[in-house]
Amino acid sequence: MNQMLKDKKIVVAGAGGLLGANVVKSILLAGGDVVAMDISLEHLKTRLSSVDVDINNAHLIMCELDITNSEALTRFWQQAEGITGAVNCTYPRTNSYGAKFFDVTLDSFNENVSIHLGSSFLFAQQCAAYFVDKELPFSLVNISSIYGVIAPKFSVYDNTSMTMPVEYAAIKSATIHLNRYVASYINDSRFRVNSVSPGGILDGQPEVFLDAYCKNTHGTGMLNVEEITGTIVYLLSDLSRFVTGQNIIVDDGFSI
Template identity: 35%
Template sequence: MFSLKGETIAVTGALGLIGKAIVEALSKNGAKVIMLDVDSEKGARVLSDFLARKYDVSYEHLDVTALEAVRENIKILDEKYGGITGWINNAYPRTKDWGVKLEDIKVQSWRENIDLQLNSYCISANEIALLMVKRGKGCIINVASIYGIVAPDFSVYEGLDMTTPAPYSAVKGGIIAYTKYLASYFGKSGIRVNAVAPGGVANNQSEAFTKKYNARVLLGRMAKPEEVAWPVSFLVSPAASYITGTILMVDGGLSAV
């Protein structure tokens, strides 16, 4: 029931920390995986590594933030690969000033980040869902965040040169709401739409931040990338065939208390 053999699954933001872990998890479960990203040079290197491990993986350049073109590009990909049965929205595009404090965010920057992150997820999901409807089968997974559900504890950032950007919560909250909208809209067509909401993922953060963050997590640590990837693989598999409109918390228990 966890096997993905016979499935063709596309992953946006496939070259990032979580993206690569998702590609590997899906591949290990037997899926044909299409890695979608914008860095073709890196894509070639990552593809070579996965092919050396005998995974059924390909790489395609796709800029999900090119909103006017993304619909046609997804149609081209779907036709090229004989029908995409699973779509993982995982890209994390953002402006160069990403990470500034709320009081320093410029209106134009806010608008750009909503387009780059929230709107790209929504439009991509719309298009692939409409193509899936024609086949009466398909699954979409959106990578959201706990900060689309609960507020950040800003005490973990005190004394540190970092914060959770305000648009991040707005974007991830929007993704969660739209996940449920799509699940309702396409449910009778046999299309499942779910999201995962990861907490912090270990990625060489400072010791000071990590210590403060871990103190809030029931399991006492940040996630490994693969600990986000395997829940994604589960949700897109036949084992989750009766699950749709769900937001799966993958946060080590942070949001439970």
């Protein structure tokens, strides 16, 4: 990725997740500085180390923060300095998340949409407030999904215990429009909001699912997480200076 993010300082929320940790790694490799944020500092250190990120890197700052905590997140952005972009890789959910459609209760649906979509709203709001205060170019990247764009292909889950949660579809589709709302509201070329919609990411899924999924792509099937991060780095860089309010799909043709 060369030095695409030289002189950039990026906040990565949810940096202790599978995608978040690799986003941190890719930003550092592209010459950027990172503020890596996660709900557990110890988990964050372990995850970053597992993807070969040097946690003593001078270009890396780690902090413990719960993105669903309005007071803590607002305080973070009020105290921040020199930030040029942010990536929200968080995935907050309850223990009841992931049930099949007819087993989802209204309370569970409401709570999961509230904490995930609500925290995405809060994060975007505070990034926008930071920009208005500092008036320095800023790029926010949210993570949506192919299932925020198209209806689920439920046949790929046949013969597995897996499903595509209804809450996920509602949250990820709303995320795309939230981006447009925030970009339009701020209405300044220096403040950009976009999303990346990955297809399936390899994470120990059963072989029967991987085979069925692959048949719906152009041959690659599920993607390695590293194959998503290049698009995120592009959106954080000056190469995408006038790209805003957009959703970029990375799925090897699954959605077409």
